[in-house]
Amino acid sequence: MPRNPGIKKVLVIGSGPIVIGQAAEFDYAGTQACHELKKEGIEVVLVNSNPATIMTDKNMADKIYIEPLTKKTVEKILEMEKPDSILPNLGGQTGLNIAMELYEDGFLESHGIKLLGTSPEGIKKAEDRQAFKDTMEEIGEPCVASKVVNTYEDAEEFAKSIGLPVIVRPAYTLGGTGGGICYTMEELEETAKSGLHLSRVHQVLIEKCISGWKEIEYEVMRDKNGSCITICNMENIDPVGVHTGDSIVVAPSQTLADKEYQMLRTSAIKIISALKIEGGCNVQFALNPNSFEYAVIEVNPRVSRSSALASKATGYPIAKVSSKIAIGYTLDEIKNEVTGKTYACFEPVLDYTIVKIPKWPFNKFLTASRQLGTQMKATGEVMAIAPSIEQALMKAIRSLEENVNSLELEKLKGLTNEEIRECLKQVDNERIFVIAEALRRGINVDAIHEITTIDKFFINKIQRIVRIEKRLKTEELTKELLTTAKKMGYPDKVIAVLCGKTENEIKNFRKENRIIANFKMVDTCAAEFDATTPYYYSSYDEENEADTKTDKKKILVLGSGPIRIGQGIEFDYCSVHCVWALKEKGYETIIVNNNPETVSTDFDIADKLYFEPLTAEDVENIVDAEKPYGAIVQFGGQTAIKLTKALTDMGVKILGTAEVDMDRAEDRELFDEALEKCGIPRPKGETVFTVDEGIKVANELKYPVLVRPSYVLGGQGMAIAYNDNEVRDFINEINKTEQEHPILVDKYMLGKELEVDAIFDGEDVLIPGIMEHLERAGIHSGDSISVYPTQHINIENQKTIIEYTKRIAKELNIIGVLNIQFIINRGNVYIIEVNPRSSRTVPYISKVTNLPVIDIATHVILGEKLKDMPYGTGVYKQSEYIAVKMPIFSFEKIKNADTSLGPEMKSTGEVLGVSKVFSEAILKAFIASGVNIPYKGNVLITVRDKDKIEMLPLAQKLDNLGFHIYATSGTAAFLNDNGVEAEVVQKIWEGENSILELIGSGKLSFIINTPTKGKHESRDGFKIRRLAVESKIPCFTALDTVEALYEALEKGTKEEDLTPVDIGMI
């Protein structure tokens, strides 16, 4: 039965900003869906608040709304566009929730709009805890003993009846927000109460704790005929207790016999048949390691992070097939594009193994707890493919880019055996390294299994890796030993250290003995059928399957690895656009990346996909096989930039800005020289290595100063110091990890920050637009609200910015894109930073100016001139729309992370507000960011002394709007003295009626808290900010942000007054 002809216009709902628990996987799914629908001749309307995505690109849909993902706004779009259907199951939990809200209140029915795919009843049965439990009971599938409760009293009663420990899972929240394991009644009280608060329906599940059971997932697909297939199953190395998004995962399952494998597979199929799922679905099981007893943990009636992983792990495009099923096709009508011979109705089989490791943001949050539990904390993940678990694990480890290339962690070396045993008990992000260290100390597999409950099979795999270390240290390096080490996934670098040779010696020895990486194809069928997918992974088995013959010139495009704070989905956007532009120009494109969530690792994007770690050695293997004409590194973020030198050394031509010039932008002294030559001022600064030097320089420059390491991403380790002690603290912190480059100490300048992305072709510059940061310098640009076009900058300054951009681009011999950060201090323009690469803002500026920045830059990189293109030079014509980019944080996911903003980036994603009116654009951005817009109510103000004067007019304005202000005694007195009414609230240490109680009471609309210096979590400010996050009360730590909020509130505009803007009309 072909597709339903009644479907002519479909609304696709995206998943919004990148947050912990919802990352690039939904851009991958959404992009595939839009692509498939358009291919079928269906008119596609898209709504997604995330401007950094590929799915919000002009060519992805017929109408694109980068608008808040709220029911009100989506209703408005539905009324404007009148689609006949909604595709709800590809936009993560966000998309599904909105669709369900629209269905539940009858909006869809009254407007004659259908939900495609699984029926709302089916979704409800899967999503609603009680309905799900009842359904499972009906079909005889076991669930974990649990009860849905709406009050804490019921939670307590049930927990007592089944006994502790119990798990609390709030209903309808992302990545298990607010849940956790409770071992005591006190913990239960805290977690259950916060969970009830966070749940959209004020509902939590209290569940028997089955920690230690195996956690197994099945990705299943069903069509309307009832045909069911399983795409892939996966086994978590970390047993139940750690969120699957925070677990190291292997595929397929390794420790299940066929009897168990089929038992769970049958159960999964029974479940999706009962729920009448149409499309992809994920079923999670817990399996008792000592019996056939199992329990269904959860079903996601939509594509998910796991389905992206399963798609990349098997080559089976789950989102694409799901979309086809949604519009009426059946599985046996859809071709398997990998083989071109078989159909989508089959189950992939693997002849390799997959290891996924999460990427955690703990390096950004030094105060945060690294403990893993039911609340997901990872921002992204890496995947590795290899014929053995050992090799895949080692590849995945180095794909994380944590400066760790094997299972050895320096900091564990100094611990005693007893301490290591203690560490084994900690379920945190370093557990795998602790296990390796324990094995090195002779603690045996059984003992480790006893403590960690990790299956012995996996511990043995780690043991096999560790064993090679010892052999490399003690034995002579023979061809056999080296082959074994390579098959275990050891990079040359580590082998060299272990056997006391240089990396080059190892490489040469390897090449002499023909121990080289060969590439194998991911073909969905374990070689049973001839496949044509150009999707490869490396192995040390003989026979290279990569077809490297082509008449075209080959260009290597390096991806950006896992999603992390500071390097997110925007770089995937850039890589993908670069590939598309190159393909259009007739080049053969080769992409290298290791992030399973992204569009770039869809095998349909580039001519060839190498799913490999982004290290010099791994890339060199590809270069050896493919011998590309050149490589483009400027679109893959810092990950790709870091490989520039290695590529140059391999003899690969860097297309675009050359390696030496990139270095001139990154190396402080060379950069200063370049600026001086151009006559461009920058804040004074020096490079130092030691604390003493740092203090000396700081005193010369006069406080405050900015302290930071060179060559970093997202301002990592960057801080503003106000005195000698702080300089000492910060430099010591930076020097905890070995620094190849000096530390920078600069005069901290207060002022307006501006940002420019530009394209330079050697002669002319093209600037899409100047962006203004609403927060002043000192807050990382990625964490600032950014506005295009500028609202508060005079023409003179704008001219200077354009002039400086041209000069520095020319001086640095930029070919392609560059990103410059400026500061205006006392009317003068300074450059603070130049990034010789694409930046976070490129996707959004491209969309709001309608200038295909990456496309143009790619053409320039290939040698074309701007003056020969139709876009002109200089600043591109200003859009009549104003776009406000707002950062999104995931603070509620990371326990004890400090939420105050500073020079180190903390946001995980962003949203955009677009309107012709500035105040409306900013209001949209606030709504999209999830701030519950407070038109009146209570505000708590607690600011440091030096901010008091500046805060006064702001407080005055809030007072005028009718807000009731609370403040601590000092601030309150200051406000009252200056004619602003404020009620006194006690400081934390003052005891009763304190701030904490006020926050807990739920009376506050928002909080203004500017952080005092220092990073000590014991401070009151830290407690206030954490409690605010946990109570879901907006807490602004910069006065500029509040000023922006005021601009949004001032006119009293409401969400329903706003008009959604089709980006395509700009």
Add this chain to the structure above:
Amino acid sequence: MKGYLVLENGSIYEGERIGANKDVICEVVFNTSMTGYLEIFTDPSYAGQGVTMTYPLIGNYGLTREDQESKKPWVEAVFVHEIAEMESNFRSKMHILDFLKEYDVPGLEGMNTRKLTKELRNAGTMKGKLTSDISNIDEIIQEIKDFTISHLVESVSGEEKYTCGDGKTKIALFDFGAKQNIINSLLERDCEVTVFPQDTSYQEFLTGEFSGIVLSNGPGNPEDCEVAIQNIKKLYEEARIPILGICLGHQLMGLATGAKTYKLKYGHRGPNHPVKDLATGRVCITSQNHGYAIDDTSINPDIAEVSHININDGTVEGLRYIGHDIITVQYHPEACPGPEDSSYLFDEFLEKVRK
């Protein structure tokens, strides 16, 4: 110790010897199952064959005898990428290497199984020799070519009839190398199963004692089973009780009623074969293990109609016999290894039997 697999076309694959230290000549096939190695090794349909496991990690979960599909392994040899050093599963009683040694099955580990699979896929199933000595390749190739493999059913079928279970429904199983789970699937459904050797006369099934007949799976070329085909022909003509044919049993019923079989280029061996039920349009993922198939052009439409086809290559997967209560399928509803999705066939069969 190094060992080699020499194929009849001269290709040589190297590996480390595992299991029995003996040379064998066999038909080399591959199976794509990611679990169920023990079930595969002990499936009598693999008699005469050396099995290449495409999944690279074998032995991960050890083994337990209760998962065996017959009393012993029937594979001539096993070819694998890696054997797990440490097996782990709560039911495991034994490491796979000890099992192979105990039953004198040789094999190779550390082989490039993917390359071998691709070669078999492209060139078709071939014979090969597992040996440690390749000093005289020409001689080995000649030896392989001269080696014939035939009449395997006789070696795997039992010699005496026997009965298991004490369920209400009495079923006769014609054993051409039946997998244990065919018997178990019937026993679970309240049957008493009497297992008859492959050379049993059709009359024994028609004593009135049985209310249904199952024709089992088995190894080799179906055309070798001349005696059985004659007996099945008689069953087709005279039996008034339902018959279920599985795999070889399906092919033999076809041959007995005038259809032809042919050898597939490299067979279907794996857990992931999509089979469409033409009556409902539904697709089931099935477990398969066969090298031969019924030629759909040879089926007399007055005798049988195709009820199931393979989605991948359109081959015949099931026949419904017109005017008879006979259903035969090419795939394995008893699974083990593989998906259990088509186990409903036993229910349907028994429903007819009990009518």
